[in-house]
Amino acid sequence: MASILLPLLLLLSATSTSCLLITPNSSLLSPNRTFALGFFSPNHNNNNASHTHWYLSIYYASLPIRTLVWVANRDSPLLSSSPTASISKSGRLAAGDPPVWLSGNTLPASSAILLDSGNLLLLSPSGDVVWESFRSPSDTWLPGMAVDRRRPIVSWRSPFDPSPGPFSLRLLPGEFELAFEGKVAYWSSGKWTGDRFAGVPEMTVPYIYEFRFEDPFGPGASFSYSVAPELAEEAGIESPALSRIVVESSGQLMQYTWSPQAASWRAYWSRPESGCGVYGRCGRLGICAPEADRTCHCPRGFQPTDPSAWSSGDFSGGCSTGDEDDQCSDDRFEEIGTMDLDIAADGTVLGASRGSCEEICRRNCSCFGLIYDSGTRLCRNLYGDAYNLRNGMDLQILLLRVPAIGVAEKPKHKWKKKAIVIGAISGFLAILSLASILAFISRRRIQTRRELKKSEEDAAAFSNVMVFSYKELCAATQGFSDKLGHGSFGAVFRGELADSTPVAVKRPERAGGDREFLAEVRTIGSVHHVNLVRLRGFCCEGQHRLLVYDLMPLGSLSAHLGSGAEPPLPWSVRLRIAIGTARAVAYLHEGCRDCIIHCDIKPENILLDKDFTPKVSDFGMAKLIGREISRVVTTMRGTWGYVAPEWISGTAITPKADVYSYGMTLLEILAGKRNAETAAAEKDTWVCFPAWAAQKIIEGDVAAVVDSSMEETGGYDPEEATRVGRVAVWCIQEEEAARPAMGTVVKMLEGTVAAAPPPPPRLLQALMASGESFPRAGIVSGGDESDSAGSGRIVEAKSEG
Incomplete structure (x- = not known):
């Protein structure tokens, strides 16, 4: 050296x-x-x-x-x-x-x-x-710095405290990983392939990364990277002058590049892409909410263990009740809502009622709460430490143990407690004396109470989602007389609420019980983004199952594409729709507490408000996966022509399946053509359309692909069109690892990340060469009318080998 x-x-x-x-x-x-x-x-x-x-x-x-x-x-x-x-x-x-x-x-x-x-x-x-x-090293990895297995890069404690924090980046044989307190790993770069890490496709830009990996799988491994501005100059690309990789105090690994024009640092990529994907981000019993003003907050009845550190951005101390009294037998339970969490110690599974579960928990001061499943009516007591609290999508309700209100004053009010007990016994005896006369009325009353309690639980699950009665929605839609659309999902009707708000009321016709319906409501009701359709409420009364959405006056994107679309969409509107849709899908993948795979991205499921702002809709086929799960095996669903190749082959899917569907949709936005329409008009032409369009884009002839009708609206920006075309081709790569994450797609469309020329999609080229047909969009979907309400045309089919 x-x-x-x-x-x-x-x-x-x-x-x-x-x-x-x-x-x-x-x-x-x-x-x-x-x-x-x-x-x-x-x-x-x-x-x-x-x-x-x-x-x-x-x-x-x-x-x-x-x-x-x-x-x-x-x-x-x-x-x-x-x-x-x-x-x-x-x-x-x-x-x-x-x-x-x-x-x-x-x-x-x-x-x-x-x-x-x-x-x-x-x-x-x-x-x-x-x-x-x-x-x-401390928290920053600079170009030329060799990271080895003995020296991890450790985060700051908070944005204002450089002392070592709980998050670290360490080198393992052939890969990197992020870990919490050196024990719990919550992200991996994937194995070194010889020119990149499998889990970080962004680390392939040649003018930023020149890799050196000494003995990648050996005990003396070290890894470094360097910036090569001369390669950018050869390609005619402005290279970032400065670059750094940081383990942030939030636990995220961030790559920054300096922008001289903006005089600021720009985030090039991050892992995990959501702050709530970081293990222990909010400490013990802290709730992570990425869309809130402050990422972490404490449950009701709790406060930050270290308020000073919490206010400075250090949430690692978590939350507590602030009560150190060992007398816990009188503790009460605060219902937090439907929550997922990671338990650092074993819990006890009990086939008991909620009341029995609470009583058993009270007997052991180390039991900090319980999970109650309102579907199975079973509960589970919780012991040890709990991290990563986040809103759940199932029927499991979290209850945390908090000190009973007024415990310290209990001796002064013993007479009140005795009076209550005596009154309760007297009332109970009175009821027993009348039981033989009022048996029938009592049974009916119990049934009514159960239905009322269930409705209250449903309404309490989401403070921003209303529970409507069937009578209310029947009046709002004038007896379901004005039908907006119908497909395999069911029918959608125009309606108007009592406050004159126009809505679209969807009546699902897919088979499924209350649990499936409420799970779908919780999925839609728990996500909030400007480019996602808003669920106003639902009805679950008797046999009636209804969903109430904001009405989208301009209908779906599919109605504005193709030869029948009049007038043609201007380029600025198309670009706004493309970026807005990408942001919505990126939020589902990276911004929610749990990753949501939409499974059916297509123009029919992209709705437009009066300003042409896109709203992604229909989560009926969506698949929820935990942050700790990279793949999920599920029945093939979606629409032919937009379904990713790995799904057709029966392989477990990742969020990259949505990226493929988005890429196909992006080609349609660029070309102004519907795949099925083109197939009907020109025999076998659609078989080659994606491959033909991709080839033209790779050759630099984007003008051959762009919708020529835009000449009537002032034309288009060639540079932006080239960028959009390249992004579309990157998204429809056969190998899912080659497709960018949706967060990167957004940055490429916005121009903050360069969209390099993509390779040709091999599967589409093979189909074009063989002359085999590619399943047409719209044929399997089964819908015959445009859905302008809140859902697109849905298909769910099992793979047949």
């Missing part, structure tokens, strides 16, 4: 120093002034300097935003009003006097040098490197 760096060190000897002294008013600069070594304080206040925490750090010297890449004394801030750093008499870099931190070199150093890579070197009198900051 020293022999390699010696010529460089001699060349840069003018920037090294043997009398190093760093203060808050001085720093050590790299030769090109890219980086600086100096003091940083996250809470610096000139009026109260005596309470300032100082850290010796390396940061970008030439940027208007102070961005740290390395911190020396992470565990031990300097509290002095005039901190210093220098090379001590023992030849080690020291922060503070007396030092609170010392570099780990065993041989003495006489000088220091900071390279333009951001690497701080300590040199011996003979010029040998005896220590370097790249070998002691």
Whole structure:
């Protein structure tokens, strides 16, 4: 190492120093002034300097935003009003006097040098490197830094606290993984394939990544990457001048590139793509809600264990009741709602009623709550620690144990409790004396109460979803007289609520009981995005099952594509629809507490409001998978022509199945053609349409694919059309690993991530060469009228080998 760096060190000897002294008013600069070594304080206040925490750090010297890449004394801030750093008499870099931190070199150093890579070197009198900051990383991975299996990259505790946090990136044989407190792994990069990591397809841009992997599967493995601007210049692409990969205090691994035009850092990719995919993000019993103003919040009856840390963005301490009393027999249970959670200790499964389950839990102070399944009427007591609370999609209700209200005043009110008990006994005896006379009335009353309780539970599941009576919806639709559409999903009717709000009322006709219907309601009701259709409410009364949506006045996208669409959609509207739809699907995949695979993305299921804002609809075929599950085996569903190849072959699917369907839809938006329509008009032409369009786009002839009718609306932007075409072809790749994630699709469509020329989709090329037909969209879907309400035409079919 020293022999390699010696010529460089001699060349840069003018920037090294043997009398190093760093203060808050001085720093050590790299030769090109890219980086600086100096003091940083996250809470610096000139009026109260005596309470300032100082850290010796390396940061970008030439940027208007102070961005740290390395911190020396992470565990031990300097509290002095005039901190210093220098090379001590023992030849080690020291922060503070007396030092609170010392570099780990065993041989003495006489000088220091900071390279333009951001690497701080300590040199011996003979010029040998005896220590370097790249070998002691903090939270940032810079180009040229070799990460090995012995030195993980560890997050900050919070955005304002650089002390080591609970999240770390570590190198395993052939792959990376993110871990919580060094124990629980919650994300993996996938295995090294020789030119990339299988789980991060974004790490293939040649002008950002030149990889070096030393012995990838051996014990001495190390991995590094570097930026190659010259490759970008050859391709005519503006290369980012600066790049860094950070383990954020949120637990996400983020790649940033610097944009000189915007004078800001831009997130290039992140894993996990949702903050709620991070294990332990909100600590013990904290609830993660990515769409809320604050990602983490505490359940009712709980508060942050460390309010100060919580307010600064450090949620790792989680939530507690704040009560340390060991007398727990009088505790009550707070119903939190339908929740999923990860249990760090075994729970006890009990075939008992909710009341029995609560009583057993009260007897053991280590039982912190229970899960009650309102469908099976069974409950499960919970012990140990619970992390990653998030809204669930099933019928399991979480109840957490909290101190009983007024327990401390219990002795003063014993007479009240006795009076209540006596009254209850008297009432019970009175009821028994009349039981023989009122048996029939009592049975009817119990049945009514059960139905009422069930309705109340359904209404309480979502505060923003209303429970309608059948009579209300019958009046709103004037007896279901104005039908908007009908397909295999059932019928949709126009309606108007009592407050004059126009709605679309969907009457599903698919087979399924109450549990399936309510599960669908919970799926739709738990997602909120500007580009997802809004569920206003539902009816589950007797045999009536109805869903109430906002009415979309412009109907579905399918009605605006093809030869019969008048007038043609302008390019700006098409691009808005494409990006809005991508954002909606990305939210389902990456922004929800659990990943939702829509399973039927197509123009019929993209509704348009009066401003042509797209709203993705119909979650009847959606599949919910946990963040810990990468694939799911499910019956093939969707619409022929949009179904991903792996699904047809019977392989377990991932969210990339939606990416394929979106890519086919994006081609239709670009070309203005419906696949089935083209097949009917030109014999066997549709068989080749996606492959033909992909080939034209790859060749750079996007104009041959773009809808020519847009000339009537002012034409289109060639650069944007090329970008859209390339994204579509990337999405319809046969190998799902080659398809980008929907979050990346959004960035490519917006232009923040370059859309490189894609390879030809091999399966479509094979179909074109063989002359075999590709199943047509619309034929299997079975619908005969446009759905302008809240759902598209649905098909569900079993794969036949």
